[in-house]
Amino acid sequence: MDTLRVTGGRVLRPDGRVTESDVTVDRDAGTVVAVGDETVNGGETAGSGETVEETLDADDTLDADGGLVIPGLVNAHTHVAMTLLRGYADDKPLDPWLREDIWPAEAELTPDDIEAGAALGVLEMIRSGTTAFADMYFAMDRVADVVDRAGLRARLGHGVVTVGKDDADAREDVEESLRVARDLDGAADGRIRTAFMPHSLTTVGEEFLREGVAEAREAGVPVHLHANETTDEVDPIVDERGERPIAYAEEIDALGPDDFFAHGVHLDDSEIDRLADAGTAVVHCPASNMKLASGMAPVQRLREAGVTVALGTDGAASNNDLDPFDEMRDAAMLGKLAAADATAVPATAVVEMATADGADALGLPGGRIEPGAAADLAVVDLDAPHLTPVHDPISHLAYAARGSDVRHTVCDGEVLMRDREVLTLDADAVQERAAAAASDLVDRVGE
Numbered sequence: 001m002d003t004l005r006v007t008g009g010r011v012l013r014p015d016g017r018v019t020e021s022d023v024t025v026d027r028d029a030g031t032v033v034a035v036g037d038e039t040v041n042g043g044e045t046a047g048s049g050e051t052v053e054e055t056l057d058a059d060d061t062l063d064a065d066g067g068l069v070i071p072g073l074v075n076a077h078t079h080v081a082m083t084l085l086r087g088y089a090d091d092k093p094l095d096p097w098l099r100e101d102i103w104p105a106e107a108e109l110t111p112d113d114i115e116a117g118a119a120l121g122v123l124e125m126i127r128s129g130t131t132a133f134a135d136m137y138f139a140m141d142r143v144a145d146v147v148d149r150a151g152l153r154a155r156l157g158h159g160v161v162t163v164g165k166d167d168a169d170a171r172e173d174v175e176e177s178l179r180v181a182r183d184l185d186g187a188a189d190g191r192i193r194t195a196f197m198p199h200s201l202t203t204v205g206e207e208f209l210r211e212g213v214a215e216a217r218e219a220g221v222p223v224h225l226h227a228n229e230t231t232d233e234v235d236p237i238v239d240e241r242g243e244r245p246i247a248y249a250e251e252i253d254a255l256g257p258d259d260f261f262a263h264g265v266h267l268d269d270s271e272i273d274r275l276a277d278a279g280t281a282v283v284h285c286p287a288s289n290m291k292l293a294s295g296m297a298p299v300q301r302l303r304e305a306g307v308t309v310a311l312g313t314d315g316a317a318s319n320n321d322l323d324p325f326d327e328m329r330d331a332a333m334l335g336k337l338a339a340a341d342a343t344a345v346p347a348t349a350v351v352e353m354a355t356a357d358g359a360d361a362l363g364l365p366g367g368r369i370e371p372g373a374a375a376d377l378a379v380v381d382l383d384a385p386h387l388t389p390v391h392d393p394i395s396h397l398a399y400a401a402r403g404s405d406v407r408h409t410v411c412d413g414e415v416l417m418r419d420r421e422v423l424t425l426d427a428d429a430v431q432e433r434a435a436a437a438a439s440d441l442v443d444r445v446g447e
């Protein structure tokens with residue numbers, strides 16, 4: 001067995017305990033084989049009576065001294081190549097922001113641009129401890145190449161928009177989403193999974209939604225879309241159909257146990273119950289919801305109803321970064337404000353949302369450090385001034401730590417970042433290429 005040992009740190013366990021333990025990883029299998037003396041086969045190595053740590057010299061070690069070993073963080077909704085549009089258009093509500101600024105710029109994007117933006121976003125994610133993400137965008141073969149090279153996990157899909165398109169173009173868009181879902185599923189040694197991704201229930205026509213969802217079910221891939229993000233998106237559905245968006249989603253068979261919807265800001269109690277009954281997850285994007293003034297998602301009520309709530313940054317144009325620590329803090333703060341209750345959405349909840357619940361929402365391995373689990377983890381330094389003293393490490397994860405506090409990132413047993421150096425990407429080249437692509441893009445849009 002080719003092993004990696006993460007030594008000297010404190011480990012966040014699935015039950016919320018923090019223990020001083022080494023974590024031993026089987027790099028070939030990409031799984032955790034031991035956490036302290038807890039192993040897959042009950043603490044011993046093949047019945048020898050000795051623990052894994054006693055019998056097995058590790059092939060490689062990662063120093064976690066003074067650090068907290070946490071499950072790799074999960075960004076359950078983003079548009080990763082939108083890093084190219086970071087700071088391009090700020091301080092507007094969703095609809096005019098998309099129509100006046102973002103969509104005209106996206107019309108000029110080339111596959112090369114998308115690859116450059118995706119590499120920049122993935123670099124930022126690895127540097128802030130993210131090991132898995134869900135991405136809805138265009139040129140997804142290029143995004144998949146980046147994910148493959150960089151070593152993360154992802155659930156990828158081509159985003160479909162049919163409004164404003166003739167029948168043939170709309171159908172082609174649906175077909176492209178289904179092609180991506182079928183062709184890329186299982187790529188990158190299984191680290192890439194896919195989904196059918198209509199943009200939303202208002203930007204994709206009913207017949208295309210019905211056809212696409214039926215084909216997705218046939219192909220065995222989940223559905224991911226933006227839902228109930230703004231009142232401007234909810235009201236037309238209620239006016240035209242006489243039913244709320246989540247009821248509409250159910251009617252077109254888009255409300256399944258493997259499906260996950262982004263935002264879920266404007267949900268009434270009946271919709272929360274429907275989501276809970278169906279087992280459909282919601283990805284909360286607090287920074288984007290605040291910046292676009294979309295509203296406050298009922299996170300506490302969703303969790304109390306039994307809905308799996310994950311966390312997402314959304315794209316870097318509405319956030320404006322991909323730092324999961326920001327998202328945990330924002331979710332805890334906004335959750336309290338929304339519930340008018342300081343005990344709502346506590347630190348333990350947002351850490352769960354960014355780890356185990358994120359992995360579960362995306363149907364990807366990871367999210368827990370325990371024997372047998374995927375070896376997806378990050379080591380967070382706890383010795384910075386803004387993290388001193390450490391009364392409660394979970395409080396620090398939620399409220400005080402930043403992406404730049406992450407020392408190492410590991411996914412599928414591979415070290416992606418060691419001592420803040422990203423090993424799978426050339427950081428300088430990625431940044432240079434993305435900056436040039438963004439500048440050329442803006443020139444083309446202005447012509």
Ligand SMILES: CSC[C@H]1O[C@@H](n2cnc3c(O)ncnc32)[C@H](O)[C@@H]1O
Binds near residue numbers: 102
């Ligand atoms: C069709 S690919 C995805 C599409 O979504 C756009 N987008 C980015 N952020 C949001 C958001 O918060 N709500 C809805 N749509 C968003 C992105 O620019 C792409 O066009």
Ligand SMILES: [Zn+2]
Binds near residue numbers: 077079226262314315
């Ligand atoms: Zn989005």
